[in-house]
Amino acid sequence: MVFSLQNVQTLLAVVVQCCSSSGLNGSRLPSDPDEPLPINAEAAKVVAVTMVENVCPDVANGELSWPPEEHARTTVERDIHIRRCFEAHPVLFPLLQVVAAGRPALCYCSAVLRGLLATLLAHWEASREVLSTDSPWHLQASCLLVSCMGEGQLLPPVLANVHETFPHLTPFEVRLLLVAVWEYVRGNGPMPQKFIFNSEKGLFCRDFSRDGDVARYVAPIHSVLHKNIDRLGHLCWRFQL
Template identity: 40%
Template sequence: MQNRNFCSSVTLPQRHSSVFHAGIIGNGIRNRHLANVKAENSKDCNAEEVRSHTNLLLDTLSQCCSFNPGGMTQLSLLLVEIVSPDVMFNGLIWPEEEYTKVTVERDLHVRRFVQDNVVVWDLLNLLAQNRPALCYCSVLLRALLATLLSHWANCQEKQAKDSRDSLEMTCKLIELMATGQLLPPPLSYLSEIICHVSPHEVHVMLKDVWAFMRDNVPTPALFGANERPSPGLWRDLSDFKMDPRYTERLRLIMLANIASVGHLYPRFLAPDQD
């Protein structure tokens, strides 16, 4: 009764946890306003100038690495050290998918780093073109794929194309692994159809990508002498026969979406694979 007479609410004692989680210092209104101002100013930056600087960086790194046979390997190891400072589980081997529950914090850190520093994609593409340097970035590829698996498993959109940011990152990752010859056809073509299917179907296809990488460790030993004009070594996939267990669900997904991806079916799944 006394509380009703003197005040409109009751002040409850706060525990330490409630005090600590009441907010984060530095994320207030003023800080958000400054961040928005910086974002607006950054849009004024000339895109052509940014691309020019990026190309200069890539050309400089390529020239520096050309004087050392293992230059690209050192660059890939340095990139891993910068993006993923956690030295644990940074090997080439892909573990079981369930193991991603152990590395979820590191995987999210890698994804945020890549999103905040777009030049990382350019560096990864440079390494992919100079095979087999991308093999040493296996931990970064695993981290990105793990976060994408989690996203598509919980995505509520009807079509994958409605989740633009994750769709773009998924396409970039698949194309990157295809350039580095870590994924053979038809898994290397997945970026051509994921915009036509549902988030669940994207999740299923990425699970098959993970299973393939788990059973086929991306090791430099798979690459040999390159008789082509492109830089780096070469992995001969001309006689590679894909195990049906990695493509069966892809076949069913394409049949379920035959109206939109039917014209790609012969390219993805040759008659002998059907």
């Protein structure tokens, strides 16, 4: 098991080095040596497309937009296959994190993100557990998925932070917040054209103000926070608009 973990870490180190944009196209090295290397967007896109081709070969590269949540019922088998791949290959989440750092490359993983989220929604809906912590893999997967989507700027910060509340919630509440995530991405598709290169930061960024009012997607978050104020009060500042 230790050897396997070492292999995973070695693979990731090689991928990060290959995708690093340090010194390329005039990009700057990090001022802090402990700061992660900047990821080149085009290199990250190659990793993203390769992931999709291997995790779910029948997905078309153009499947970027998200349908209504109910549509997931028509892709159940494909979605389950995607989830099983993530369960069987723990390296996939760290690779997603590398892709997310190379904005806007995560857009090209849209179909995989959608399939994984669909199975997580189904799990939390069917769960009869008292707390989300009673389903450790699904809890971790939910947190990592939202975190990656936040890093890749498929979500605005106020929604990207919701995973911080998941360990304190019931399965029903986790699902409620994940539905808000789904609805936001459906209404504000993960399109590469929405990203603009910031020469000062040396990376692509998204202007979420162009996507309109985010308040309606945040309403469920505030409802859950209010209900669990005794446990989540310290996180309220993370969800201010």
